[in-house]
Amino acid sequence: MIRELHRQLLARECTATELVHRYFATIEEKEKDILAYLTLLKEEALLEAKEVDEKIARGEAIDLLAGIPGAVKDNILMKGIRATSGSKILDNYIAPYDATAVARLKQVHVPILGKTNMDEFALGSSTEKSAYQVTKNPHDLKRVPGGTSGGSAAAVASNMTVFALGSDTGGSIRQPASFCGVVGLKPTYGRVSRYGLMASASSLDQIGVLANTVEDVAIVLSRIAGHDSLDATSAESGYGKEYEDYLGDDVTGKVIGFPKEYFSDKLDPRIRELCERAEAVFVSLGMTVKEITLPHSAYALPAYYIIQPCEASSNLARYDGIRYGLSVNDEKNEPGQSLGTLLETYLDTRRVGLGDEVKRRIMLGTYSLSAGYYDAYYVKAQKVRSLIKSDFEKAFEEVDCIFSPTTPEPAFLIGTKTYDPLTMYLSDIYTVTANLAGVPAISFPIGTVEEEKKLLPFGGQLLGKWFDEETLLSIAHAYENKAKENEGENK
Amino acid sequence: MLSSDEVKHIALLGRIGLRESEIPKYQKDLSEVFDFFRTLETLPTDTLVPISHITGRADVMREDVSASYDGQAQVLENAPATKDNFFKVRSVF
Secondary structure, X not given: OHHHHHHHHHOOOOOHHHHHHHXXXXXXXXXXXXXXXXXXXXXXXXXXXXXXXXXXXXXXXXXXXXXXXXXXXXXXXXXXXXXXXXXXXXXXXEOOOOOHHHHHHHHOOOOEEEEEOOOHHHOOOOOOOOOOOOOOEOOEOOEOOOOOOHHHXXXXXXXXXXXXXXXXXXXXXXXXXXXXXXXXXXXXXXXXXXXXXXXXXXXXXXXXXXXXXXXXXXXXXXXXXXXXXXXXXXXOOOOOOOHHHHOOOOOOOOEEEEEHHHHOOOOOHHHHHHHHHHHHHHHHOOOEEEEEXXXXXXXXXXXXXHHHHHHHHHHHHHXXXXXXXXXXXXXXXXXXXXXXXXXXXXXXXXXXXXXXXXXXXXXXXXXXXXXXXXXXXXXXXXXXXXXXXXXXXXXXXXOOEEEXXXXXXXXXXXXXXXXXXXXXXXXXXXXXHHHHHOOOEEEEEEEEEEEXXXXXXXEEEEEEOOOOHHHHHHHHHHHHHHHHHHHHHHO | OOOHHHHHHHHHHXXXXXXXXXXXXXXXXXXXXXXXXXXXXXXXXXXOOOXXXXXXXXXXXXXXOOOOOOOHHHHHHOOOOEEOOEEOOOOOO
16 A cells, blocks of 8 residues: 555655545544544644655655655654553653654654554553543444554554554554454564653563555564664664565465464364464465464463563553653642642552553552562563563474464454453463564454454464564565455455 | 452552552452462472563663753653752652
8 A cells, every 4th residue: 555655646646745634534534433543643744744745846756655644652752742641640741752663754754643542551452441532443333443552453444544653562563453454563572662662561562563454564664673772672683674575575385383272172163264264375375384382372371461560560650740741739730739748649640640450550560579479470470481482482493483363352342341351361362472472473364253243354463583574574465465366266 | 369458558569549449349350360370370480590571682882972962841841840940849758
C-alpha cells in the first residue's frame, strides 16, 4: 500500500495534502464508533504534508514513506503533544521531546494523524483498561480490538491510518494485530530505540509497527530501527538496513518449527485447523515443517507475570504527583486547601490517578520484590527466564523460525474478562515468550474464525532468531502472497 | 489468601492509597495471581543463573561530553508545583 501511495504522489495523481484529508474523512466517518484515537493532529499532519507537496513540486527526491499518514501509540512521545499513556494521572502531560522513533518518522516527513488509545500504561490485553475510552474491534463493535496497542490496530484495520507505531511488552502489538486482522511486528529487543517510550517493563518493552501488509511493516521498520545513543540497550548494528529489500527473497528450504507445547489437545479445533492450513501453505512454498520442543513453555506466563509487574512497579513510581500531571491537593488545583504531607500526596494522587489494573500490577510487583519474597518470586522468575532463552537457542539450532497461533482465541466480547485478571493474563500465553527471550515476532492474518455469525480475523505468529527480522518478514510476505493467490483460485 | 493487613501493607509500600471498600477485591485478585505463580515451585532452578535482560551488554559507555538541553521550561511546565526552576515538594514530615 505504501509503495502504491508513493507512486501516486510521484506521478502527481494525488498530493500528500489530499491523502491527509482522505484519511481524516475516514476518521470523521468511523472514529465515533471505533474510538481508536485519544488525540487527533489534523493541523500538524497537514503542515507536514504541505512540506512533502512542496518538495515534490520542486522536483526534490522524497523518501518512500514521505507523505504517508501514520499514527503513534499514546505512550510514545511527540514534542509539544499531549501524551497520556491512557492514564488520568497524565491527563495534562505535554511531551517535552520526541521519542527517537517519532523523530525518525518526522525526518522522512510522515504526517502523524494522531495518538492512539491503549490500556493504561500498556498494562492489559484488550484496551478496556484505558482510562479514557474502550476502543472497538472494527470487525465486530461488540468485541475488543485486543491490547495494549488496540487503538493502533483498530485505526489500521479501519483505514484510519496507513500504519501505526505500537509497543509490545508481552504481546501488545501482536495480539491486537491478530484480533483486528492486520500485520504486527515486535522487533528484537534493542532493534528500535526505546528513548521516549514511557517505560512499562524496561527489559521487555519494544516499539514496533502495525500495518495492513508485511511490506508496509518492513518499510516503516527500516526507518525507525537502528542504534541510538540515547538508549543504552539499543543494538549497535542494523542501522540503515532496508528490510523491504529482503521481501522477494527465496524462502525455499527454510525450516519452520512447530513447538508441540503450543499445539496441545486444549487448543480450539478451529484454530488448529487454521494452523494446519498455514502449515500447508509453508510446505507449498518449499519450506520444511518440523515438530520441535520448547520444554519450559508452561513456565513462561507465570515468570512473565512476575517480572513484568516487578519492573512496572519500579518504573511507575515516578508518577507520584510531584513531577508530572495530576497532583491531588496541590496548590494549583485546590488553592487554600491545607497541604498534606509528602506521603499523603503520593497516596492520594495515585489512588485517584491510577486505574485498578495499574494498582494491581504495582502491588504484585512490590510484593514480589519485597524482603522475604524477592528470591522466591523475582529471582526465581529470572532463572526461569534463562531457561526460556536457552529453549529458543536450542530450537534455533534446528529451525529458521517458529510458528504458533498468536492468541488462544479470536477477539473476545467487551466486558467478559475485565473482572478476572488471571483470565485476561492467560490471553498472552503465546506472546510473552518472545519478550522474555528478546526475539523478534510477527503476527499476520491466517484466516477467520466464526463467532456468533461474525467472521473474526485470526493471526499466526512467527518467532525468529535475534536480529533476524528479515527472515520473518520474507516468510510472512511469501505467505501473504500465496494466500492471496489461493484466495483468487477459490473465487 | 492474603489478609487485609497484608494488602494494606503492600499498597503502602507501593505508595497506593486504597479505600477500605476496595481491599477485599485486591485480596482475592492478588491471591489468585500468587497461586498461579506457584506453578514455578516444582521447577528446579538452584543451579541456574538469573538473567535480568537478554542483551548481554553491560556498562555501555559514551564520551564524557556535556550537551545543552533547552527543554527545561517544558519539563517544569508539566509539574503541579514549581519554584525558582525547581520542582516544589511538600515537607516530608
